[in-house]
Amino acid sequence: MILFLLASGLTLIFGALRVLNFAHGSFYMISAYLSYAVVSTLGESSVASFWVALVVAPIAIGILGGLVELAFFRRIYARELEYQLLLTYGLVLIFSDVVRFIWGEDYRSVSRPAILGGRALIAGKPVPVYIIFLIVVAGLIGAGLWLLLYRTKLGRTIRAVVYDRHMVAALGINVPRMYSLVFALGCWLAGLAGGLMAPMGSITLGMDVEIIVECFVVVVVGGMGSILGALLGALLIGEIYAFGILIVPRFALAALFFVMTVVLIVRPWGLLGKPEKERA
Amino acid sequence: MARLVGLGALVAVLIALPAIVPAFYVQLTTEILVMAVFSVATNLLFGYAGMISFGQAAYYGIGAYTLALLVMTVGVPFAVGFVAAPLVAALFAAIVGFFCVRLTIIYFAMLTLGFAQLLYSIVFQWVSVTGGDDGLHGVPIPDAFHQATTYYYFTLATTIVSLGVMWRIVQSPFGYALRAIRDNRERAEFNGVNLRHYQLIAFTIAGFFCGLAGALFVPVNKAVFPNLLFWSKSAEPLFAILLGGIRQFLGPAVGAAIFILLEQFTSKFWYLLGLKSVYWPIVMGSVIVILIFTLPRGLAGLLARVRLAR
Numbered sequence: 346m347i348l349f350l351l352a353s354g355l356t357l358i359f360g361a362l363r364v365l366n367f368a369h370g371s372f373y374m375i376s377a378y379l380s381y382a383v384v385s386t387l388g389e390s391s392v393a394s395f396w397v398a399l400v401v402a403p404i405a406i407g408i409l410g411g412l413v414e415l416a417f418f419r420r421i422y423a424r425e426l427e428y429q430l431l432l433t434y435g436l437v438l439i440f441s442d443v444v445r446f447i448w449g450e451d452y453r454s455v456s457r458p459a460i461l462g463g464r465a466l467i468a469g470k471p472v473p474v475y476i477i478f479l480i481v482v483a484g485l486i487g488a489g490l491w492l493l494l495y496r497t498k499l500g501r502t503i504r505a506v507v508y509d510r511h512m513v514a515a516l517g518i519n520v521p522r523m524y525s526l527v528f529a530l531g532c533w534l535a536g537l538a539g540g541l542m543a544p545m546g547s548i549t550l551g552m553d554v555e556i557i558v559e560c561f562v563v564v565v566v567g568g569m570g571s572i573l574g575a576l577l578g579a580l581l582i583g584e585i586y587a588f589g590i591l592i593v594p595r596f597a598l599a600a601l602f603f604v605m606t607v608v609l610i611v612r613p614w615g616l617l618g619k620p621e622k623e624r625a
Numbered sequence: 626m627a628r629l630v631g632l633g634a635l636v637a638v639l640i641a642l643p644a645i646v647p648a649f650y651v652q653l654t655t656e657i658l659v660m661a662v663f664s665v666a667t668n669l670l671f672g673y674a675g676m677i678s679f680g681q682a683a684y685y686g687i688g689a690y691t692l693a694l695l696v697m698t699v700g701v702p703f704a705v706g707f708v709a710a711p712l713v714a715a716l717f718a719a720i721v722g723f724f725c726v727r728l729t730i731i732y733f734a735m736l737t738l739g740f741a742q743l744l745y746s747i748v749f750q751w752v753s754v755t756g757g758d759d760g761l762h763g764v765p766i767p768d769a770f771h772q773a774t775t776y777y778y779f780t781l782a783t784t785i786v787s788l789g790v791m792w793r794i795v796q797s798p799f800g801y802a803l804r805a806i807r808d809n810r811e812r813a814e815f816n817g818v819n820l821r822h823y824q825l826i827a828f829t830i831a832g833f834f835c836g837l838a839g840a841l842f843v844p845v846n847k848a849v850f851p852n853l854l855f856w857s858k859s860a861e862p863l864f865a866i867l868l869g870g871i872r873q874f875l876g877p878a879v880g881a882a883i884f885i886l887l888e889q890f891t892s893k894f895w896y897l898l899g900l901k902s903v904y905w906p907i908v909m910g911s912v913i914v915i916l917i918f919t920l921p922r923g924l925a926g927l928l929a930r931v932r933l934a935r
Contacts, residue, residue, distance in 0.1 A: 421917070426677075
């Protein structure tokens, strides 16, 4: 489900801006560290700290993303694809070192709030409440995204920008501002994923690239630019990964790649994507 | 003509180098040469074929690991391992490339990174064979190579030969077909260039030379470790390419030299600042970002612009 949040942000940015953001995982990592920072400042014992972190960190990441878009991405939409990719790659390097500089190389962790700490019985099996919470949140976000994109004026505009940016600009809509907005929204999703991930495991350096690779697999399998595809891909990949760990613990990642290559050979544009127009 | 003279002078200086400078710089130059092969090979893809690979470290690492494993575990002579290393790397590149070249630029970049991370995680976790995180230490190398100067000459000779071969490749009809693909895929295809076929060959060749560079690196440290395959290693040749100039054959080699020197300088600099860790990726990332906005054609592009202005 965390993968779904991340992948939907990535795919949203890609769909609208035609930029593949390698730094997406970095935003996710920074958000996890930020929530750690918020929680440790407010005190582990305080009930509210987790919730404050969950609200503050994604918003901060959204703002950061918007600023990055304004400062860097806006200047290179017209340039070759290679340079756009390299730029996001450079940002990954910078962000990973900034995080190392601020928080050091130790593992960090955030404890789950008491209310979500226990287990619930579902069909006779104990399931951690936090997992249920995650599924509910991701479901809400997914529904919210769908509503935003398909049932509001803003969403219609975003979809129009995806379809034909020049036409939209000719109709008097501020396309660059839409870009910043979409980018910030995508980053907010990454930030949310980071904040939700924080209590799940340890927060480490290197989680940025680890997650971005999985995210790519999800997006490739699901189809670039399709939110529903991101959901399907995330479910598929999550299941395969979980079973892979049960059967061949060391090479679970290889199983993912196997699935991805099969999808790519059969449907190079992903399960729910559309065939890509060459450099439109 | 002037170029040929300049090149000859450069080679002469490189040959005379061990007589002039202390051993430390000889070792440093060895590293530069290795890096130069790595970068120029990556630029075959990036600069000539317009294929941006974020996973070239995989083939570099495979070259290094092949050599180390063959010599240490199987026990073949060093020379056999050294010849096998680039071939195995090329084989892996051919397999990965088979999947990657079916895709457009963006997917290609993603997939090369993905496969590289996959190989990295295998090397990292398969402790019984690869030594996992610790890597493999004490790779036996020929006695003569223990001497920095001898190994320097060996590396220099290998570098000159590989750059020569790569130069022949990019000047061949095949090389021009790659440029055609880079500049206009559709038109190249209309002219009868089999895109996938050519790109796969290019990817395999690049894998071969990246593997060669990896094998060359082994005697420098007498050890291999998983970081040789890590994604930040893949960033290094891209950095050298951007810095040196994407459209010049030797641009990445110049970039490689600056890269190694900068790395040395930076670690000293952080040390002087009193910081315990070395923050190197941030320097690399920042330079990449600055270069993209100011000098997209690298130093070679800058030189060309200065020449034009005159």
